[in-house]
Amino acid sequence: MLVLCVLLALLSPLTSAQTYRWGACPIPKVQPNFQLQKYLGRWYEIAKLPARFERGKCIEANYAIRPDGTIRVLNSQFYKDKVRTAEGTAVVPDPRNQAQIGVSFSYFTPYSPYWILSTDYSSVAVVYSCTDILRIFHVEYAWILGRSRFLPPETVRYAQDLLLTEGVDLFRMTATDQTGCKDD
Template sequence: MSAVYLLLLLIPLVSAQTYHWGPCPVPKVQPNFNLQQYLGRWYEIEKLPASFERGKCIEANYAVRKDGTIQVRNTQFYKQKTRVAEGTAVILDPREPAQLGVSFSYFTPYSPYWILTTDYTSVSVVYSCTDILRIFHIDFAWILGRSRFIPLGTVEYAKELLIKEGIDICRMRPTDQTGCKDN
C-alpha cells in the first residue's frame, strides 16, 4: 500500500516528463565509443519532454577536466535570458564507455546518459532512463547534431533507431534552433 502512496506523490513530479509502466528498456550503446571524438558542442535537434529543458537554442558542450571527469555545460534561451547548467559526467564502467553517468548537483546520484549511436561529426542519439521501483520508468531521449539543423533523413534514422531499441518516441518534439546567437 505504501508503494501506491509513493506513486501518487511522484506523479506530479514526472508530469512534464515521459514515463511508462514497467522497468527501463536496455538499448544497445555505441560500440568502441571514443570520448575524445565526442567532446565539444552538440545542438539539441529533438527530444522527449524534459522539465529542465523548456527553452530554445539548447546546446551542450562537453570537455574533459584536469581530474578526468567530463564537464557538461548546457545552455538554453528561456524567458528572455540565456540559462546555463553545469554538470559532471563520468564513465561508470571502462568496459562500456558509451554508458556515462551525469549529475548536475553534488547531492544527486549520476543519471544514465547512454550514447546509442554517433558518427562524432554530425549526429548523436542519447538515451536516459530512471527506473522507479521497477513499477514505472521515466524516459529522456535526445537527437543531437554538430550543427543547429541536420537533414530530415538523419533525424528519421535516429528516430527509427530509438523505436528499434524499444523506446517510445511518440512525445518527441523538435527543439527551436531559430534566431540563436552562436558563442
C-alpha cells in the same frame, strides 16, 4: 499498493514534463567502440522526449575533459528572455564501455545514465537515459543531437528509427526550437 498510489499522486504534477512508463528500464545497445575524445565539444539539441529541466529554445550541451579526468557538462538554453546554464559532471563508470556515461548536476544526486546509442561524431548522436523507480515504472529521456542546429530530415528519421528499434516510445518526442539563436 497504497505506497504506489501515493507515489504516483506525488509525481502527477511532473508527468506533463517527463516520460514515465511501466516496468523496468529497457537495456538498449550502445555505440560499439565509442571514442569519448571524438564526442567532446558542442552538440545542439534537435529533438527530445519531455524533460522538466529543458523548457527553452536554443538548447545545447558542451562536453570537455577536466584536469581530474571527469567530464565537464555545460548545458545552456534560452528561457524567459535569458540564457540559462547548468554545469554538471559526467563520468565513465566502466572504462570497457565508454558509451555508458553517468551525469550529475548536483553533489547531492546520484549519476544518471547517459547512454550514447549511436554517433558518427561529426553530425548526429542519439542518446538515451532511463531510471527505474522500484522496478515498478521508469523515467526515460531521449535526445537527438547534432553538431549543427539543424539536421536533414533523413538524419532525424534515422535517429528516430534507431530509438524505435530499441523500444523507445517517441509519441511525446518534440523538435527543439533552434531558430534565432546566437552563436558564440
